[in-house]
Amino acid sequence: MKARFPDLNVQRKSLPAICSRGRQKRELRKLRAEHELKSSRKVAEDAADPVRQEEIDELGKRLETLGGENESIRQGQEEAEKHVAFLESVVEVKDAEIEGLKKQLKDEKQKVSLFGKHLRAASDEKLELQRLLCGETEEDETQDTQGAEEAEG
Structure with a gap:
C-alpha cells in the first residue's frame, strides 16, 4: 500500500507569499547566526582588549624605532x-697615472x-x-830597439 499524502490546498496567489x-x-536565521557570531567575538575581544592594546602600543613604538633606523x-x-x-673618480685618475708611468718606464727601459x-x-x-795604441807602442819600441841595435852594430 502506498502512503498517501493529503492534498494541499494551495492557490496560485498564495504561492509567492509562501516562498x-x-x-x-532563511534570511532571519542567517542574520541571527551572524549576530551571535559577532557578539561572541565582541565578548572575546573585550576580554583580550587590554592585552591587544599593549601589543599595539609596543608595535607602534617598534615601528617608530625601525623608521628611525631605516632613515x-x-x-x-x-x-x-x-x-x-x-x-x-680617484681610481680613474690613478689608472691614468699608472698608464703614464708604465709608458715612461717602457721609454726609460728602451x-x-x-x-x-x-x-x-764604446767599450769595444x-x-x-x-x-792599436799598444800595438803601435810595441812597434815603436821594436823599431826603436831595432834602430838602436842597427846604430850600435
Whole structure:
C-alpha cells in the first residue's frame, strides 16, 4: 500500500507569499547566526582588549624605532654612494697615472737598452783603440830597439 499524502490546498496567489516567507525565515536565521557570531567575538575581544592594546602600543613604538633606523640606514647608504663615486673618480685618475708611468718606464727601459748598446760599442771601440795604441807602442819600441841595435852594430 502506498502512503498517501493529503492534498494541499494551495492557490496560485498564495504561492509567492509562501516562498517569500521561506526566504524571510532563511534570511532571519542567517542574520541571527551572524549576530551571535559577532557578539561572541565582541565578548572575546573585550576580554583580550587590554592585552591587544599593549601589543599595539609596543608595535607602534617598534615601528617608530625601525623608521628611525631605516632613515639612518638610508642616509648611510647615500653617504656610501657618494664615497663610492669619489673613489671611482680617484681610481680613474690613478689608472691614468699608472698608464703614464708604465709608458715612461717602457721609454726609460728602451733608453737604458740603447745606452747599454752604446756603452758596449764604446767599450769595444776603447779596447780596439787600446790594442792599436799598444800595438803601435810595441812597434815603436821594436823599431826603436831595432834602430838602436842597427846604430850600435
